[in-house]
Amino acid sequence: MTNLSPRARLATALLRTAATLSRVSGRGDGSVIGGRVGLKVEPRLLALLAENRQVALISGTNGKTTTTRFTAAALGALGPVATNSFGANMPTGHTTALAKAPEASNAVLEVDEHYLAQLLLESKPRVVALLNLSRDQLDRAMEVGMLAEKWRTALTAHPDVHVIANADDPMVTWAAQAVPRVTWVAGGQRWQEDSWACPECGKRLDRYGEYWRCTNCGLTRPSPQWSVDGDQVVDPTGQRATLSLQLPGQVNRNNAATALAIAAEFGVPLTEAVPQLSKVRSIAGRYAVVRRDGRRARLLLAKNPAGWLEAFDMLDPGVPVTLCLNAREVDGYDTSWIYDVDYSPVLGRQVLVTGDRRFDLAVRLQVNGIDFTVVDNFAAALRAAPEGNVEVIANYTAFQDIRSEFDRVN
Structure with a gap:
């Protein structure tokens, strides 16, 4: 923040003012309007605020907000974290999150699936976590296969990024394979109705429980390095840690495993990251x-x-x-x-x-x-x-x- 140009500093000040006015007037938390004002004054503000930070992006159809909150909690062991973990997951919200935490050297940003390519370009992330892809608001949103292709194309342009991906989702697996460094997580896929066809060749996938493969082109579920066994998470070395989460369901244990995989990439030991997750009780009213x-x-x-x-x-x-x-x-x-x-x-x-x-x-x-x-x-x-x-x-x-x-x- 100290190296920002005068224009960027002005944009940041106006962003904070707009966000504050929105909050005190009861119109919302100010994330969207603040970012909109800041980007209007300095269109490169998001990229400028992301410079010299270690950034993790988290995207997917479901579970983004929870996984972002878990990850921010785990990285809290290293110090302040810039995050938009209340769900403002488009560039305006990302800009506000970064502006509100000028001293945070680490950032965890939830990203709407359709904005991942833009955030890859502007935030230059260290890690990108891909959770899942399924149908959502098809009257105005992209079909699942098209979105997977968009992700794959975007990742191809950023071969140095480290991807942490859900091995149980064929669409995510296919998209993530665009980069050489991938950490696979057994992230679960209870809903399978959008991934019966192979995203590579279009033939029907064979499924055996959580395992899947295409007998035509050979696309196969990767072996996960991170997994969940009951109430325990297992890391790539075989080390186990018991999850004591305040949030219910198998899906949140899987979200926790992804968050821990991200934290490990940032250098947070499993034994330090796991206790942080138990502090997360409710996310923007969910599970309240x-x-x-x-x-x-x-x-x-x-x-x-x-x-x-x-x-x-x-x-x-x-x-x-x-x-x-x-x-x-x-x-x-x-x-x-x-x-x-x-x-x-x-x-x-x-x-x-x-x-x-x-x-x-x-x-x-x-x-x-x-x-x-x-x-x-x-x-x-x-x-x-x-x-x-x-x-x-x-x-x-x-x-x-x-x-x-x-x-x-x-």
Whole structure:
């Protein structure tokens, strides 16, 4: 920061001012508007702020925010970390994150899948972590195979970057093989409906549990150097460490393994990194618990078929569940993807349905043979549930609506 040009210093000062005004006026945390102002004044501000820092980029359809928070926590053992771990994952948010942490020599940035090529160019990262690829907002976003090809092309232009990639996802594997240095993590792939065809030759992949291969061109699941065994993570040397996470589900243990692999590349020993992860309790309200009128509701965010499948895996047995579905701009207006989801994991529970598109979801549940009750809003859903624990699965804006109702729980 001390070597910034006068123009860049002015842009940074205006960025911080805009971000502060946004926060105090209650319009948001200021990450987007701050970065927008800063980049307007100095278009190269992101690249300038990233200079002389060790940067890790984390991208994928699902799990970016959680893995970023885990990684930032692990790297905290080395000192201050610049990060956008609350989800502002486009260049405006990256610029703000770097500007807000001028003394941090390390940075961990969550990156929207479509902006990875730009961030590779501007931030010159030390490490890029690739989590997964699956369908998401197909009414306005790129098809999965096209996105994998975009990643592969972008990585080809940066052969010196160290990639940490999910060996269980064929699309990620194919993209990551564009560079010579890859650390493979058994990152899981519960949702497989977007990767039955080989991304190299287009032939059908053979699958055997987590293993996969193409018998036509030979593309095969790499042997992972990092894996999860029960509640333990195993590193490339065979060393084991027990994960004591505050966040639920196998998917978060896999996210933790990726974060630890990144931390190891930055020089943080496993024994020092693992305890840091247990400090992560909730990410922008995800997994938070809210209480009202004797009900204890846990909030789970699920934005696409893969996300809903992982959320079902986190449900406590027998607990009533509220499903919330909206279709606003940031959700994507097309809700046809709900027919890709198997809702049978909620069979036998009390199921309450709400949100702007609650009747769409009701029809889908009826097709799946699920008994349910449609209610007008989340408050009515809570009243309809018995006292005690309630699980809540909501897509993006429905989730934000609930957070707003409870004063944006952390």
